[in-house]
Amino acid sequence: MDSNKVLETIKAIGDKIDAEKDYLTELDNIIGDGDHGINMARGFQMVESKLPSLEGKDIGTILKTVGMTLVSTVGGSSGPLYGTAFMKAGMAMAGKMDMDLNDFLSCLDVAIEGVKMRGKSTQGEKTMLDAMIPALDAMRTATENSSDSKTVLAAGIEAAKAGVEYTKTIIATKGRASYIGERSLGHQDPGATSFTDILETIGSAL
Ligand SMILES: Nc1ncnc2c1ncn2[C@@H]1O[C@H](COP(=O)(O)OP(=O)(O)O)[C@@H](O)[C@H]1O
């Protein structure tokens, strides 16, 4: 994927988030404060307005700009968390005009480390990490049998979806959903859901 395609894909992610806005907000209404869709859509709308200025830039600069924009325009915890994820990925891609499957997996790896650090969180706490970590693990495993990005991404998307289902079975111990304790059981995590939307969009872009 070259830098132009990365820009196109980011635009597509913004469109997907916008389409899922009400659903994400509905999910956050149940276990949080009902703003996840609104937060994400606002952030990606601002990102979209910056895309023209990023034409011709390297992928590192593009991803870092996306991250900084999310951090500065999204009020909720998802802004700093997704923002950190994109900024870390940007650092990993500094100066590169092309991104291959291995680059993508490295980006997701550092993104996860960024979210863990910034969120003081780990797998099994009913957060976006419960979709991100299984997705990365599944994609790494898939690369042992295939070097086709679409096939590998499909394995990641399937694992992310299973991760979203898993979030229904656990109690939140991080973020606003942790305030309601056991009442978060049975409900899926909005952030794990939005991450799955993002990964699906990347998969469709290939
Ligand atoms: N400490 C954390 N680590 C990882 N992810 C988190 C953490 N806190 C919250 N999240 C994610 O953020 C999502 C909520 O985002 P959002 O509603 O936009 O922000 P807020 O919780 O501030 O209202 C959750 O569904 C969860 O996936």
Ligand SMILES: [Mg+2]
């Ligand atoms: Mg919220």
